[in-house]
Amino acid sequence: MKDKIVTADEAIELIRDGDAVCCSGFVGIGTPDDLIMALERRFTGSGSPRDLTLVFAAAPGDGKDQGLNRVALPGLVKRAIGGHWALLPKLAKMATDDAIEAYNLPLGTISHLYRDIAAHRAGTLTQVGLGTFVDPRQGGGKINARTTEELVSTIEIDGKTWLFYKVFPINVTLIRGTTADPEGNVTMEREALVLDAMEAAMAAHNSNGLVIVQVERIAASGTLDPRAVVVPGIFVDRVVVAINGAHAQTYGTAYSPAFSGEMKVPSGATESAVLDERKVIARRCAFELPLGSVINLGIGVPEVVGAVAAEEQLLSHLTLTAEPGVIGGAPQGGLNFGAAINIDALLHQNQQFDFYDGGGLDLACLGMAEIDRCGNVNVSRFGPRLAGAGGFINISQNARRVVFAGTFTAGGLEVAVEDGRLRIVSEGSKRKLVESVEQITFNGSLAAERGQPVTYVTERCVFQRVSEGLELTEIAPGIDMERDILAHMDFMPIVRNVRSMDPRIFLPQLMGLATVLLDRQMSERLSYDVGRNTLFANFEGMGVRSTSDVESVRRVLEAFCDGIGHKVSLIVNYDGFRLDDPVADTYFAMVRRLQLKYYSSATRFSASAFMRVKLGAAFREVDAESHVCETHAQAANHVASQLEDEVGRPLR
Structure with a gap:
């Protein structure tokens, strides 16, 4: 042996x-x-x-x-x-x-x-x-x-x-x-x-x-x-x-105990990147981040998205992953690419791609080198230069949503961000929006057939892949459509309802993105049935981990109920809901205040017996009457029976 x-x-x-x-x-x-x-x-x-x-x-x-x-x-x-x-x-x-x-x-x-x-x-x-x-x-x-x-x-x-x-x-x-x-x-x-x-x-x-x-x-x-x-x-x-020097942990680091998971390190203060074209693109991409989601960020401009998420205090709401098997933590760049600090888990690379191929990613933010009128993307071959696809095909094809990030032109592009506006100082010599890409690494038409949402973000404009092709949807303040966009494309995109990119992207101060995304996520979880006067809140899979999360729930529910103008019957889906213990008391106290002011009745349901017990005990403790059941059907029947008692006839 x-x-x-x-x-x-x-x-x-x-x-x-x-x-x-x-x-x-x-x-x-x-x-x-x-x-x-x-x-x-x-x-x-x-x-x-x-x-x-x-x-x-x-x-x-x-x-x-x-x-x-x-x-x-x-x-x-x-x-x-x-x-x-x-x-x-x-x-x-x-x-x-x-x-x-x-x-x-x-x-x-x-x-x-x-x-x-x-x-x-x-x-x-x-x-x-x-x-x-x-x-x-x-x-x-x-x-x-x-x-x-x-x-x-x-x-x-x-x-x-x-x-x-x-x-x-x-x-x-x-x-x-x-x-x-x-x-x-x-x-x-x-x-x-x-x-x-x-x-x-x-x-x-x-x-x-x-x-x-x-x-x-x-x-x-x-x-x-x-x-x-x-x-x-x-x-x-x-x-x-191995001989000395032939076994460095990465080509950029001889050995870091943080890379091997031997220890976790303080995240430290993130130095804010200068507001150049890369950060402008990354800021716009960050508006697409679904909170509570699992995300893959590619190399290049997508790496800056991670830095923006950190400075906007979004990382606690996201799980970042990297294709060689990293789950959670902070993926590294440069010659340390593939390593990560403070990870949650490490899979074998093939297991990570099982997860990716099966649609496990909520969003992928990847680079782009060439785009054509069909929304096809090339990152793999440029004449004599062979980059290769790497994990790009697996990731882009199977993520639930994909955002491509890159500059509008290449080769000498220089921009200035001044007074909330973008100015092209020197245009790039290389067009990236071409009639036909040299090699298809991502197929835009196939994505459209499958109903996969695809967004293309540059420093001066944003495109969406719609059923008819590539549509121009947003333009940066200070940019002229004809002079700065259409004149530097090999094809005419679909132009219908073009709006301005969010002005906060082009200002030096923080954007307050956590509040924006939290409120948007909450708003998307609410619906109101006028005929039954029932407000449905879908909290499935949602996490409440901080007082800012609690405030977002309160703020959005208050605005929604104020818009209705009278008390409603409430049904809440708590399947997969996660509530961190340090903010639990604050959360339930807030819920009681909303219930007294806005709800004529409140019914909650969860398939988890543990969650039902926890909810029942919590609402009793804050003296907030609530019916807790197992399924949505049971909750709806309970509300219907209450309304029938109120009006004296069956609800149709």
Whole structure:
């Protein structure tokens, strides 16, 4: 068993010509650089191994020389199958120069392929990628003319079109952990992510292949906590202890205990970003944030949305996520991208994409490079520059709502925000709103067919994808439609009812967005039946966590009831309602005051027996009469019977 512990050179010597080599890594997180350097050394010294297939989900690289950029060598690589390419420019150049066969598949689908390879399934069946460049009717993810094998096909099932990504053997998997024992059991206590290490290892093992793990240290046999083991030793063939400098936690940070969850750190005061075009876009995007929601923020301008949410004190109302598995906390940017501090949970990357693909995201805010008249978005390919889709296709296609954020033009754009108005100082040389995008990474027409709301936010205007196409809906104060918008587009958008963007976006002070969004959310939860004189409040899934939340409920209900002008019968849905203990007394006291002033009767319902008991006890304690039942039907019947008693006849 001790033979598993070898040097990097000894382990890499086992790779053969023509092998398919899977490499873990998300930027620098989980990237086994010591093993990659050993592969580079072996090939440059001996010319072997040759004609490898590289497989990677996220890009294990830094955008320059590290990670898989080291092995972008003629003769070493024959084929590459990857999800994200932007951080692997040397390998991407080989792909765009037709020097290797190359595929760009959705990051999440590659993660799922590892599981299907391990399980000896025929492939991954999904609708992720329909209508994009991954669809075989639009190229099948092939990057160049040299690449001819079809890895993606279409299948019709019950009248619906699905994409089928076929599996392929993985001969070698290179992964990274923190601690291993002589039996090859691997833990990841100092890693920022676990990624797909276990699934990729299982894929190689069940393909009769080889699994090599880079770690920081070796523990004695039998001393590892079995619940902490991420990759069991039965999957591992060789263990390599990394040399100094080859095992940084991220490419931006040698080690942070906050990234590994060893400790939580104070959030601290957020420095307010200067009010430039990026912050203007981010502020407008922040108006789209649904409170109490689960959100993915992409890189670039969407990262600034997180900063705006922090300074507007919205983060306690949101759960931010990142595609490599982060739930909650504050995702990091730059070369720390993928890591997060103060997280709630960490999933395996493929599990995160199960959640994403299934529609778990309430909203995604993503970047955009090109948009066309159909609302299609390209972020993946620009002539010789290959960025790759990464998780963009999975996320944008399946989020309940998507907001794309980016500047209106690129290449030298300069703007000024003065006295609440936007002025274009220097126009960008590159148009981003084009007749037809070079590559479809997001299909606007497919989104419209599915009824997915899509918003496109720039510094000077906002578009919506409507059934007829792309509609201009908002313009920034100070911007002239003809001069600053239409003159710099390759097509004419739909122009009907154009309104001004919210003026608070262009002023230096805080926007008070928490109050705006809280009140808007509350207003959307209220409806009034005139015939039955019944006010229905849908508090399902709502959270009341602070006195500002309590005040929002009071303020909106008071305004709504004042508008009616007389007392009403109230029905409230408390299914999934969350009320934090520190504000419970304040909340119920507020409810009692509203009940005395505005309600002729009050009926609450919840499917949770615990919630019904809690509500009943709370209302008795504040001396507020309330009927608490289990279902909406029971609540409606109770109100109807009360009204019947009042009028002396059945209510129709």
